[in-house]
């Protein structure tokens with residue numbers, strides 16, 4: 001079985017080619033692969049009857065999840081190279097996604113439409129998704145509150161802050177990740193709007209912790225920012241591991257994510 005160590009803007013992946021051979025790891029196995037290969041997510045490329053491949057995704061904590069934007073871009077790159085094609089379709093547990101080559105060796109994935117209904121995120125109770133009742137700090141004087149929420153096939157809560165670097169994300173992230181408002185947990189973004197076309201973003205990922213980049217997190221932050229009128233519908237997202245360009249198209253409500261992909265090494269198992 002072929003295995004790749006890859007990253008998408010620094011978001012690190014161990015990718016297993018499970019199209020010819022079954023790959024059915026248990027939680028402990030995923031944790032040990034992730035630790036050994038220093039991966040934020042472990043992924044398996046499987047056969048699919050109605051697309052080019054099914055992409056199975058596990059967080060480094062061992063739980064299987066529905067979406068991983070940078071991981072989808074990484075696997076799109078592998079499949080595009082393999083087929084010498086210009087477009088590729090990838091099914092995940094959350095959606096059917098399309099990948100394509102972009103300029104300068106970058107890879108674009110159509111991440112589909114953001115889901116904004118409180119039950120779709122999901123939240124445990126009905127609430128205005130533009131700012132939910134989550135407070136960090138003293139109840140009557142929180143230093144962080146009212147994150148915007150959205151699903152990109154996985155749940156995201158986004159705090160808009162003045163200075164991303166002023167927050168102790170490893171301390172705050174877990175408090176929000178498993179807040180009772182999120183029955184399935186949530187990814188937690190800290191977004192600083194630099195100007196109407198630029199956002200600095202750091203993401204505490206559910207089941208993986210602080211990563212160098214989170215693709216769905218970047219989509220979520222742009223959607224929440226544009227929905228609130230803070231930015232245009234297209235912006236450069238500056239993450240710790242590199243930049244992503246996110247565009248939330250007005251014409252069809254779909255979110256396009258473009259960024260770099262790197263194959264660090266590959267081997268046969």
Ligand SMILES: N[C@@H](CCC[C@H](N)C(=O)O)C(=O)O
Pocket residue numbers: 011040041059065066067068069070071154155187205206207208211213214215216217
């Ligand atoms: N790194 C990812 C997101 C991976 C899944 C996430 N941690 C979750 O639990 O939903 C990305 O690039 O989107």
